Amino acid sequence: MENALTATDLSKVYGRKQFRALDGCSVNVPVGVIYGLIGPNGAGKTTLLRVVCGLQRPSGGGYSLWGVPHDGKNIGPVRRRLGAVIEAPALDPHMTARENLRRQYRILGLPDEGDIPDLLAFAGLGDTGKKKARDFSLGMRQRLGIAMALAGGPDLLLLDEPLNGLDPQGVIDVREMILRLRAERRMTVLISSHNLGELEKIATHYGFLEKGRTVREITAAELEKSGERRLRVTVSDVNILARALYARGIDYRVLSGNEAAVYGAVTPVELSAILAKEGCEILSLEESGETLESYYVNLMGGEKHA
Amino acid sequence: MRNVFFADLMTCKNPWWLYCGGAAGLLAALNQYQDKLRYGDVCPMDETLTTVFPFAGFLICLFCGLFAGSEAENGGLRRQVIAGHSRAKIYLAHLLFTLLAGVSAAAVYLLFNIVPGLLLLDAPKSSLGPTVVRLCLGTLTLAVFAALFHMIAMLAGNRARALLLCILVFLGMLMLAALIEGRLEAPESISAYTMTVDGVQEVASEPNPRYLSPAARQACQFVMMLLPAGQALQLTMGGLPWPWLAAGCSLLVTAGATLAGIFLFRKKDLK
Numbered sequence A: 001m002e003n004a005l006t007a008t009d010l011s012k013v014y015g016r017k018q019f020r021a022l023d024g025c026s027v028n029v030p031v032g033v034i035y036g037l038i039g040p041n042g043a044g045k046t047t048l049l050r051v052v053c054g055l056q057r058p059s060g061g062g063y064s065l066w067g068v069p070h071d072g073k074n075i076g077p078v079r080r081r082l083g084a085v086i087e088a089p090a091l092d093p094h095m096t097a098r099e100n101l102r103r104q105y106r107i108l109g110l111p112d113e114g115d116i117p118d119l120l121a122f123a124g125l126g127d128t129g130k131k132k133a134r135d136f137s138l139g140m141r142q143r144l145g146i147a148m149a150l151a152g153g154p155d156l157l158l159l160d161e162p163l164n165g166l167d168p169q170g171v172i173d174v175r176e177m178i179l180r181l182r183a184e185r186r187m188t189v190l191i192s193s194h195n196l197g198e199l200e201k202i203a204t205h206y207g208f209l210e211k212g213r214t215v216r217e218i219t220a221a222e223l224e225k226s227g228e229r230r231l232r233v234t235v236s237d238v239n240i241l242a243r244a245l246y247a248r249g250i251d252y253r254v255l256s257g258n259e260a261a262v263y264g265a266v267t268p269v270e271l272s273a274i275l276a277k278e279g280c281e282i283l284s285l286e287e288s289g290e291t292l293e294s295y296y297v298n299l300m301g302g303e304k305h306a
Numbered sequence B: 001m002r003n004v005f006f007a008d009l010m011t012c013k014n015p016w017w018l019y020c021g022g023a024a025g026l027l028a029a030l031n032q033y034q035d036k037l038r039y040g041d042v043c044p045m046d047e048t049l050t051t052v053f054p055f056a057g058f059l060i061c062l063f064c065g066l067f068a069g070s071e072a073e074n075g076g077l078r079r080q081v082i083a084g085h086s087r088a089k090i091y092l093a094h095l096l097f098t099l100l101a102g103v104s105a106a107a108v109y110l111l112f113n114i115v116p117g118l119l120l121l122d123a124p125k126s127s128l129g130p131t132v133v134r135l136c137l138g139t140l141t142l143a144v145f146a147a148l149f150h151m152i153a154m155l156a157g158n159r160a161r162a163l164l165l166c167i168l169v170f171l172g173m174l175m176l177a178a179l180i181e182g183r184l185e186a187p188e189s190i191s192a193y194t195m196t197v198d199g200v201q202e203v204a205s206e207p208n209p210r211y212l213s214p215a216a217r218q219a220c221q222f223v224m225m226l227l228p229a230g231q232a233l234q235l236t237m238g239g240l241p242w243p244w245l246a247a248g249c250s251l252l253v254t255a256g257a258t259l260a261g262i263f264l265f266r267k268k269d270l271k
Helices: A045-053 A075-079 A097-108 A116-122 A138-150 A168-185 A196-202 A220-226 A238-247 A268-278 A292-300 B002-009 B016-039 B049-074 B076-082 B087-120 B128-156 B159-185 B214-226 B228-236 B243-267
Strands: A003-014 A019-030 A034-038 A060-065 A082-085 A156-160 A188-192 A205-210 A213-219 A230-235 A252-254 A259-263 A282-288 B189-195 B201-207
Touching (some): A019 A034, A019 A045, A019 A188, A019 A205, A045 A060, A045 A082, A045 A156, A045 A188, A082 B076, A097 A138, A116 A138, A168 A188, A168 A196, A205 A220, A205 A292, A213 A220, A230 A238, A238 A259, A238 A268, B002 B087, B049 B159, B076 B087, B087 B128, B087 B243, B128 B159, B128 B243, B159 B228, B214 B228, B214 B243, B228 B243
Parallel strands (some): A019 A213, A034 A188, A034 A205, A082 A156, A156 A188
Antiparallel strands (some): A003 A060, A230 A282, B189 B201
């Protein structure tokens, strides 16, 4: 599969103290995926996005966009295939949403402004009229920032913490917007976020960063397979459960006085039958696999980042 | 570059620098008219024309701090870089916009100064030729102001810092120029008064210790020509001693500041 973005051994060093924000970071973002960039504060997520956008020059290593190296002659036109919202959305606060988009079209040299109303509607800003961007809510600004990044129909969208500070409805709006972009426009999206729960709902690929390095890259399907499935049950007598499972060689762990986690291939129906035979009542049962959060905690060491 | 320049023009919904230019031009003409009425002075209409240059220089200083600083702060520069424009083109487009704002403010000043001057004040004391030369030299001086303040503002990173630095540099240049001009204007000799025993005053001419030697005078003149505030001040006070050299200095400083600005801006990490 062709990569929209490939970064190899990328490093970025700041200041006299030689702080290494990126230290041999490598990521591969295939075309058409939603790639979630995950890492603790200071892992280098925003720096990576800044470097890829050309806002900062790499101190070492390199990256390529659709195979064109960052220091190649043709990188200028290739960058036009890229849209980005990095940290705060880049808006002129004295302009309306429409005026901001018109200015963005002018910057991109796009003569036809006919699809501005569609973009505004897509971002849910079609009815903002003469309201200035400075009077927008945080969610509206975020959506306008994304709409501006979408001007010209980019092939790769970079979003840095797009869900930060949004209210629940704002989070849903932005999440839906990203999913629609992939579904309707076949757009590649690279998102950095701390919100693992939300990221898990939309990302198809993940990259884990720590101290400026890529710790691991994994697809959502691989994540799904990698985790051991388990049944979390609340029962009337956990001792009966323990005896019954032990006798049948099923792996389990007692969590509390009446709670236990059951591992392996046993299904809820099978477990119910086993326990019914032993006269143990199931009060509740929950099936779960490896979550992004548990994977992240195992990979990075949860207590360090708690 | 053209796209960035036209995108900059879209921010001109409230061209405050033009309003300031017009108001200052009108006030200067009315002030002269008031003097004419009060003291019966002869007030040539071209006397306040050249005060436009230090004033337009100050407007350029404010404009750079506010515009380029805002572009950095609001993410306008980021948008242009992400859109694939080279940093050199972004820098030059903004510089052109700054120069356009400065020259247009000066033009509005002149318009609002000349029109009431024609109606209310006396005939101009200078002929058209020297006035046109002074206006051309002044336009070059505005280009130096624009190049210097634009460089500062583009590298400052945010609006408050850009504005503060631009104002401080402007005031510093103006004070230095005024200081040097004071030394250049010092007379060669001064009158010394001596009181005799019988109370009779005697006046004797003595060499002025503050009078600059020919070499120092030339050096000061050169510094005045390098400083845009120095040129603006000299234009206001009657004209530049070596117009061609002054024009050359203006072009040199403009080109130097622009090249240095592009070089540094290309290396700058944008946040």
